[in-house]
Amino acid sequence: MIFHKTPLDGAYIIELEKRGDERGFFARAFCRNEFADHGLATEFVQVNNSLSAEKGTLRGMHYQLAPHAETKLVRCIKGALYDVIIDLREGSKTFGQSYGAELSAENRRMMYVPKGFAHGFITMTDNTEAFYFVDEFYAPEHERGVRYNDPKFEIEWPIKPVVVSDKDKNHVDFDPAIHLK
Numbered sequence: 307m308i309f310h311k312t313p314l315d316g317a318y319i320i321e322l323e324k325r326g327d328e329r330g331f332f333a334r335a336f337c338r339n340e341f342a343d344h345g346l347a348t349e350f351v352q353v354n355n356s357l358s359a360e361k362g363t364l365r366g367m368h369y370q371l372a373p374h375a376e377t378k379l380v381r382c383i384k385g386a387l388y389d390v391i392i393d394l395r396e397g398s399k400t401f402g403q404s405y406g407a408e409l410s411a412e413n414r415r416m417m418y419v420p421k422g423f424a425h426g427f428i429t430m431t432d433n434t435e436a437f438y439f440v441d442e443f444y445a446p447e448h449e450r451g452v453r454y455n456d457p458k459f460e461i462e463w464p465i466k467p468v469v470v471s472d473k474d475k476n477h478v479d480f481d482p483a484i485h486l487k
């Protein structure tokens with residue numbers, strides 16, 4: 307695997323290191339030792355799968371508060387999506403900053419999302435499917451979200467959202483006193 311640091315402290319884009327021949331290729335998508343060498347989470351307790359039927363479906367920006375904050379490893383397995391993270395760790399040098407990258411079935415990239423980050427994506431094709439590996443169990447009482455178009459985060463979505471849930475549309479503007487407690 308090839309680990310690329312993003313501009314946000316602790317977050318990575320991970321590429322497969324392919325070994326191939328006339329049959330195709332082989333690559334590891336996860337290795338506990340390599341993740342540990344980079345100081346990343348090595349134990350995942352849930353694998354979630356989402357399918358978004360329509361291009362322009364926006365999901366996010368979601369996170370869980372401590373003690374159930376989640377590390378996520380996100381991979382697109384069908385179609386393409388633009389994956390976005392926001393650093394919500396108070397005291398972090400990149401607090402309040404966002405970063406996005408395209409993940410697709412074709413490029414096989416993964417986004418490593420540290421604890422304390424909000425996460426979401428917009429689909430770039432119809433019938434886009436993603437897998438999320440998470441290191442904490444879902445805890446609805448700790449679930450939070452920030453609005454995908456909150457001006458504080460200056461997220462530049464590559465296409466206009468077409469499908470957004472009411473829940474994701476109706477988050478209030480970011481306020482640490484509300485969103486981080």
